[in-house]
Amino acid sequence: MDMNAKKKLGLKERYHLMTRDLAWEPTYQKEEEIYPQLAYEGIKIHDWEKWEDPFRLTVDAYWKYQAEKERKLYAIIDGFTQNNGHLTVTDARYVNALKLWLNAITPLEYEAHKGYCRLGREFKGVGAAVACQMQSIDELRHAQTQIHSMSNYNRFYNGLDNWHHAQDHFWYYSVPKSYFEDALTAGPFEFITAISFSFEYVLTNLLFVPFVSGAAYNGDMAAMTFGFSAQSDESRHMTLGLEVIKFMLEQDPGNVPIIQKWIDKWTWRGVRLLTIVGMMQDYMLPKRVMSWKEAWEIYFEGNGMALFNDLARYGIKVPDCIDQIRKEKGHISHQAWLVFNSANFLTNFHTWIPSEEELDWLDAKYPETFPKYYRPRFEYFKKLEDEGKPFFTKGLPRLCQVCQLPIFFTEPDDPTQLAYEEGTYLGQKFQFCSTHCHKIFDNEPEKYVQAWLPVYQIYQGTNFLPGTDPTVEGFDPVRAVADYYELNWGSENGPFEGSEDQKNFAQWRNQATKN
């Protein structure tokens, strides 16, 4: 009998067969036609072979690891669902943080999948292409697992059923959406700097570690599990992010100023985006792990700065925006929550004024800023609420042309002065939240003049359903916009106090714990 026994491949051999050896030199097509996007950003790569894979992961091993993670994750989600896990969370207010996550962040995972898929095609080096293809599949997995984990909540709570439409339409979801569209419409090298380095390496820990610990702390086994399942991929992505930056910097000294410009831009873009996460952490977790400021100090000022020290030998400097970020870290989460709380008639999650005990926690965590600048505001709004005339915003705000947030930020050195920054392009004036967003605009004004800014779209009349007539007697523009957003008025929006979510949770929990 013939035995066709093959020697098992060694790691190194397998890696070469399954990655590097997949490449070939084109003979009848020009390289620049096969890889048309590699030159125009000005980045020069002389030798793609110098790319070092930090993990040397091959596709067979990748499938094996990921399948194992999926099995564990879905076993836990099944258990969570079967045991009415949603009733084990600390308080139904917590679910509102999940609503923000699903509507704001999950669609970005899918966008990231698209971005890396494209890079897997555009990068000439096979090592880089394979790493990007795997990350592309990871990101798709993250989108799926988040949707699946939260689908259990969707059966019981409002605001989770229409996340895809919500991200494309709601005024505040334009912030994460435009952030990612900015990256996706950049060239491949800027995309990978923006997402692999600035987002994954420098900022993603702030999203996944303290916030997901918060999920665990608040009894949400499902979110905790998808968080930790994703985090093991994130570690790989972070390593890829650092590898990418080092590779580009080592390939040509001319790459350094281009990459510096991208790091400056995307650090600031990311920080502005994370304003929403800061608010989730300080206000939306009934049981708190750490404040936004503390998370920032550990994960950014500690870990992030160590990274920039490492990159100093390539000539990379700490982004200029760091000064402003340091000055703002005690303010932005409070400013953001105050705005959302006074505009909660047009949000698909609920808000609330923190309790006395929560205000004390904020005092203790933000001793320099909260007692003086923010506690009196919440107490004033609470008084109005108790008197039966809660404060709601009237009309619509000025937006930043770049980050798209309403400009509720104050000047970095004066927390009593709203930020004002204006620019001009081709004779038209533009408004910004900061000198940093202004600078990003000035570098590529042709791009940002195309911004889809929710407030100005409303004023152009594009955010009404077809057939809406704004000239009829008694026309209510807010309700008309809510209809366009497909906001389920009266159940998804408004204060948590008195909401369906609050009533249902209390009733179900009572049934689960009492006779």
Added chain:
Amino acid sequence: MPVAAISEYKFPMNDAVEKFHGNQLLFVGWDKHLMFYGTAAYPLPPAMKFSDLFAGPLAMSYSQHPDFEKIDWSKVTWLKGNQPWKPDYDKSLAENGLVHQDCLRFQTPGLDGMFGICF
């Protein structure tokens, strides 16, 4: 600096004044009053009389603040594009030289918001 692009990169401005049905955008903020979401944005006809802002759009946005009813508009000082500026209240927005996406700030000395923090 031009955008780095693979081919000609030219697209219309998404908020060009022509898209606002005869209106122009005007932003008006009230200094030292942080009760609100920031600075109000309005689509307004260029022929609107400047002083019609007070009881109209500005009252809609800002009258929930107890300081608002105490404002003496003859004593208010203005900034346009963050520079001191003096509007003629009896003239229109256009006659005052206001263009699309201009940003005004008004200051009400003596009315500095609440709690000593300009709230």
